[in-house]
Structures are given as structure tokens and as C-alpha cells.
Amino acid sequence: MAIKLPMRFRILHHFCQVESASNQQLMDALRPEYGTEGQFNSAIFNEHLMSMRAGGLIEDKAVSFDPEGNLVQEFAVTEFGKSRMKYLPKSWKP
Amino acid sequence: MANGVEAIRGVGTAVSAQAARSNLELRYAKKGLMWALISGMGWGLGGVLIGMALGMAPFTTGATIYTGALVAGAMNDGLGGIYLFGYNVYTGRWREIFRTLKTWPGALVCIAAVFGGPIAMGGYLMGIELAGPAYAMGISALYPVVGALLAMIVLKEKISRRVWIGIACSVAGAIIMSYTPPSGDHPHFYLGLGLALLAALGWGVEGVLSTYGMEMVDPSVAINLRQATSSVVSMVAVLPLVGGFVMFGKALQTFSSLWILAAAALVGAISYWSWYRAFSMCGVARTMALNITYSIWGIVFTYFFTTTEITASLVVGAVIITLGSILVVSNPSEIIKLRNEEV
Numbered sequence: 001m002a003i004k005l006p007m008r009f010r011i012l013h014h015f016c017q018v019e020s021a022s023n024q025q026l027m028d029a030l031r032p033e034y035g036t037e038g039q040f041n042s043a044i045f046n047e048h049l050m051s052m053r054a055g056g057l058i059e060d061k062a063v064s065f066d067p068e069g070n071l072v073q074e075f076a077v078t079e080f081g082k083s084r085m086k087y088l089p090k091s092w093k094p
Numbered sequence: 095m096a097n098g099v100e101a102i103r104g105v106g107t108a109v110s111a112q113a114a115r116s117n118l119e120l121r122y123a124k125k126g127l128m129w130a131l132i133s134g135m136g137w138g139l140g141g142v143l144i145g146m147a148l149g150m151a152p153f154t155t156g157a158t159i160y161t162g163a164l165v166a167g168a169m170n171d172g173l174g175g176i177y178l179f180g181y182n183v184y185t186g187r188w189r190e191i192f193r194t195l196k197t198w199p200g201a202l203v204c205i206a207a208v209f210g211g212p213i214a215m216g217g218y219l220m221g222i223e224l225a226g227p228a229y230a231m232g233i234s235a236l237y238p239v240v241g242a243l244l245a246m247i248v249l250k251e252k253i254s255r256r257v258w259i260g261i262a263c264s265v266a267g268a269i270i271m272s273y274t275p276p277s278g279d280h281p282h283f284y285l286g287l288g289l290a291l292l293a294a295l296g297w298g299v300e301g302v303l304s305t306y307g308m309e310m311v312d313p314s315v316a317i318n319l320r321q322a323t324s325s326v327v328s329m330v331a332v333l334p335l336v337g338g339f340v341m342f343g344k345a346l347q348t349f350s351s352l353w354i355l356a357a358a359a360l361v362g363a364i365s366y367w368s369w370y371r372a373f374s375m376c377g378v379a380r381t382m383a384l385n386i387t388y389s390i391w392g393i394v395f396t397y398f399f400t401t402t403e404i405t406a407s408l409v410v411g412a413v414i415i416t417l418g419s420i421l422v423v424s425n426p427s428e429i430i431k432l433r434n435e436e437v
Contacts, residue, residue: 003193003196004193005193005197006190006193006194006197006200006311006312006315007187007190007312008310008311008312009197009310012310037186037187037189038185038186038187039185039186039187039190040186044185044187047374048312050122050374050375051309051313051370051373051374052309053374054373054374054375054377054378055309055373055374055378056309057309057310060115063111063112063114063115064111065110065111065114071111071114071115071118073115084307084309084310087197087198087199087306087307087310088197089196089197
């Protein structure tokens with residue numbers, strides 16, 4: 001059983017496994033692992049996404065409106081982000 | 095035909111969604127600039143507040159001339175760590191602290207904290223005590239220069255012409271500032287400046303270390319770990335060397351200086367937090383450029399809160415160091431261009 005990663009590490013790991021993901025898709029994917037924690041909310045996920053993008057780990061992919069008219073931003077991992085996977089604990093390395 | 099209309103509609107939505115994103119980001123970037131400025135003002139205010147506390151009992155009666163500053167530094171970072179832990183409990187991420195400690199970037203945050211904490215913060219506060227906050231802040235603002243030079247040596251990064259000009263500018267500013275000591279009783283003025291330079295060195299090293307995966311750590315957790323490590327290392331490894339524990343005990347009981355220190359630690363923690371917030375909203379270059387204005391804010395707050403004389407060489411030196419450091423960390427033409435071109 002792998003150790004539980006800090007959530008941002010897990011977000012990066014998830015981005016390395018999918019083509020792209022939005023805030024909502026990311027939350028749906030990580031809910032089984034982090035869903036019960038206080039930090040599991042859309043605002044904190046957004047903070048992570050914005051700061052990971054500023055740090056060059058992920059980049060903008062697609063953008064669209066959902067049926068309710070809300071802006072949905074999708075992000076994808078960058079080459080630099082992929083290279084950071086080397087800092088993951090052994091049990092999480094690809 | 096119907097399909098054609100659908101396709102056009104699809105394109106229209108995509109374009110307006112991109113426009114909406116671009117507007118959202120412009121608003122976001124503008125807010126980020128505000129946070130970056132708050133981080134610089136906060137750092138300037140924090141330094142002046144610590145300087146005021148250092149001029150009061152029990153910090154003036156240390157076993158060595160370094161004791162007061164080092165005890166205040168340990169307390170400042172310890173209090174900051176406590177505030178940030180409170181924030182992390184409130185936002186439901188305290189478990190992240192222990193998870194992060196088990197990773198290499200998390201361990202790196204702690205290693206960097208030794209350079210940024212006892213070494214840099216210690217040097218910075220001793221500089222504030224011996225040379226006054228305005229001067230110590232000015233010299234410590236050379237840290238991007240040290241960072242750039244270290245990156246050239248350690249990371250084999252090439253230094254561009256713009257950065258060399260910035261470095262030359264900053265060094266010239268430092269010489270202008272330190273050429274004339276302030277009037278009044280500052281017997282250890284140049285020692286103070288040397289210690290402020292040690293701060294620049296410590297923060298420069300911290301900056302280089304942070305390129306090894308620190309951007310993977312949640313900033314609220316990173317600052318929390320940093321302040322806690324810094325405080326613990328100070329208490330275990332530094333305070334015993336300078337007879338600090340006696341003063342530490344007294345400082346905890348002296349309310350008049352304790353509350354100023356507590357306020358300084360709060361302002362310092364807010365400054366760090368705003369730094370990271372700004373970083374994710376308007377980018378690292380703009381954030382560093384606005385944060386580095388702290389030495390100018392330091393002069394402003396020194397003017398309002400203390401009796402230190404503000405000389406022309408101090409102001410001119412601080413402004414030149416700040417401009418030089420801005421050139422080192424960023425390209426001014428890119429800083430002004432807030433809107434992302436590739437819409």
C-alpha cells in the first residue's frame with residue numbers, strides 16, 4: 001500500500017495519467033482518497049491549479065462553458081511537470 | 095446546413111469562452127499585483143516592528159551583541175509557525191504537513207529553512223539591531239543578486255545582459271547606501287551591514303534550493319514547515335551558543351516587547367502568505383519585483399515609527415538596489431504586459 005501523498009503531489013500524479021482535467025473532474029477523481037478532508041473543496045483545488053500553472057507544472061488546455069454557463073478550464077501536465085515525477089516517493093513512481 | 099450552423103455556434107462559444115478566460119485572468123493578475131505589493135509592505139513593516147522590539151527590554155541586555163536578535167528571530171519564526179499551523183487547521187490541511195515531510199521536496203523545504211531561518215533571518219535581525227532596519231533591509235534586498243550568481247555557479251545558468259546590469263546597479267546602490275553611516279550611536283554599523291549581507295546569502299541559497307521540486311509543495315504547508323524548522327533549529331543549535339535561553343524566558347514574560355514581536359510575526363506570516371498567493375495569480379517575476387520593494391517600505395515605516403534619521407544616501411541607495419534587483423528577477427517590459435497574448 002502506497003503512502004498517502006500530499007494532495008498537490010497527487011494532483012500532479014493524476015495529470016500524468018490523463019490527457020487533461022478540469023477542477024471538477026479532478027475532484028471527482030480524487031474524492032475517494034481525500035473527500036473527507038477539510039481541504040477538499042473547489043476553492044483549494046483552484047488555488048492548487050493556479051499555483052501549479054504559475055510554477056509551470058501544468059498548462060492551459062481547453063476552455064468552455066458548462067450547461068449552466070459557468071467557465072470550465074481544463075489543464076494538462078507540461079514536460080516540466082512530468083519531469084517532477086522523479087521527486088515522488090518510490091511507491092508512486094510510474 | 096444545420097450542421098454548419100451548429101459548427102459556427104460551436105466556434106462562437108469557444109471564442110467567447112476564451113475571451114471570458116482572458117478577462118478572468120486579467121482580473122486575477124491585477125488582484126495578484128495587490129497581494130505582491132502587500133507582501134512587500136508587510137515585510138517592510140515586519141522588519142521595522144522587530145527593530146522596535148529589539149530596542150526594548152529584555153533584548154537589549156543580552157550576553158553577546160548577537161543574543162537579542164537571535165532570540166527574537168527564534169521567537170518570530172516560532173510564532174509565525176504557530177499562526178500558520180492555525181491557518182492550516184482552519185483550512186483543513188494540517189495532515190498535509192506530515193505527508194509532505196515524508197517526501198523529498200518536503201525535506202528540502204526543511205533544509206532550505208536552515209539557510210533561510212537561523213542563517214538568513216538571524217543575519218537579517220542582527221543587521222537590523224546593529225545597523226538599523228532601513229539599512230539592513232536595503233542590503234538584504236541584494237538576495238536576488240546572490241541568487242543569480244549562485245545559479246550561475248551551481249546550476250550553470252547563463253546570466254543575461256539585463257541581469258548583469260541589474261547586478262551592477264544593485265551593488266552600486268549598496269555602496270552608495272553604506273558609504274555614510276547614519277549619525278547617532280551605531281558602533282557596529284559595518285558589522286551590521288555584513289550580517290545583512292549574510293541574510294542575502296542565506297536567502298539566495300534558499301532560492302537555489304527551491305528549484306529542486308519545492309513548487310510541488312502546497313505553499314501554506316511549505317511556509318509552516320519552514321517557520322517551524324527554523325525556530326526549532328535556532329533553539330536547539332543557535333541559542334545555547336549565545337546564552338539565549340535566559341533571555342528567551344524573560345522575553346516570554348515581558349509583555350511590552352512580546353506583543354510587538356507577536357505583531358511582527360503575524361505581519362511576516364501574512365507577507366509570506368501573500369507572496370505565494372501573488373505568485374500563483376500574477377507570476378513569479380512580477381511578484382518578486384513588487385516584493386523586493388520592501389526596503390523602500392522599510393524606509394517609509396522607519397520614518398513614521400522610529401526616530402532614525404532618513405538620509406539622502408539611504409533613500410537613493412535603497413531605490414537603486416530595488417531597481418537593480420527588479421532587473422535581476424524580471425524583464426520590465428513583460429511585467430507591464432498583464433494580458434496574456436496567446437488568447
